[in-house]
Amino acid sequence: MASSKNAGSENDGLSKVRLSSILTAQRLPQAEQKIRNDAIQSLDLPKASEEGPKENQPIQAKYFSVRPVQELVKKKIKIRKYQIVFDKLQPPLRNREDIRDLIEGIFKQHKPQSTSWTSDYHSCIISTELLYRECSDEAGSAIFIEHEQTIQLNDRRQTIKTTSTMYFEGFFDIDCLGNYLRATRNLTQQLTGMSFSGQNRTYVPFEDFSILNLVSWETINSSSFKGGQVGKRFYPHCNP
Structure with a gap:
């Protein structure tokens, strides 16, 4: 980076940086910025009210009601929580995207029996039914899942077989x-x-x-x- 020093300055370690040498931040392409702006403008967002709250009227800010939870209480639906633990993978997974790809691959190779489930695609899976027929509602019980992992070896990709463990941790209380x-x-x-x-x-x-x-x-x-x-x-x- 280009810089210029003042001779005789008391602080020799400091220098003035020429503004022309500072890299400007990358800007979004105009087309992409327009898409984002149009998307935001198209949202049906609550509008501000000209009248303020009266007396001790409560105010709700950033309010988001998780309505399915109310249904869980009324219908007494049980949510089961599972955790998946990978065996020694070669090579070890280094980022969240690799873990997501692997878990997505497991679900493609072994489609869950449950029709109502979701996952954080990192380690946690929740389901309103037994995720697989082999699962149990006994806390701490586990099943082994044999699946494939695609790895990169030098200039080629290779698929290997491995085994992971899925534990039933309990119910949503x-x-x-x-x-x-x-x-x-x-x-x-x-x-x-x-x-x-x-x-x-x-x-x-x-x-x-x-x-x-x-x-x-x-x-x-x-x-x-x-x-x-x-x-x-x-x-x-x-x-x-």
């Missing part, structure tokens, strides 16, 4: 999650360290939150989603 959320709403109790009524201290909500995240994105990516999506951003249309 919506009752415990509901109790946890209701209990933690009381900030005073949380700060004073008082025990929450009806709260299971051994319950850790993070796994169930990850399941809710999968359910949310399955809803967003479905054809019935009443909203818009541009890239990884989504704009829900809710009528709470």
Whole structure:
């Protein structure tokens, strides 16, 4: 990078950089930028209201209701959570795209029995039914899955056979999650360290939150989603 120094400067380690030598950031092609702008303009987004809230009227910001969860409660649908663990792969998978490709390949080679399932295509799969006939509802049970992996050897691609393990981790515990959320709403109790009524201290909500995240994105990516999506951003249309 070109630079010019001032003679006799007290700070010899500093230099002024010529603006002409700074690389400008890459800009999107005009055609692609127009497509993005048109997509955003076509979204049916809520418009701002000229009137503010009256008195103590509550305000909902960035509100997104996971409606399928309400159906789960009403219909008492059970969500099963599975984790897939790969055997020693050659070569080891180095990025998320490779893992996604491998899991997609497994599902193509072994189509799930369940008709209602989704995955993060990294390690977690959830299903409302037994994912495969060989699966069990006993926590910790596992099945072995033989599948193929395509690897790159020098200038050619080769398909090898390998085995992975799928574990049944348990059910989505919506009752415990509901109790946890209701209990933690009381900030005073949380700060004073008082025990929450009806709260299971051994319950850790993070796994169930990850399941809710999968359910949310399955809803967003479905054809019935009443909203818009541009890239990884989504704009829900809710009528709470």
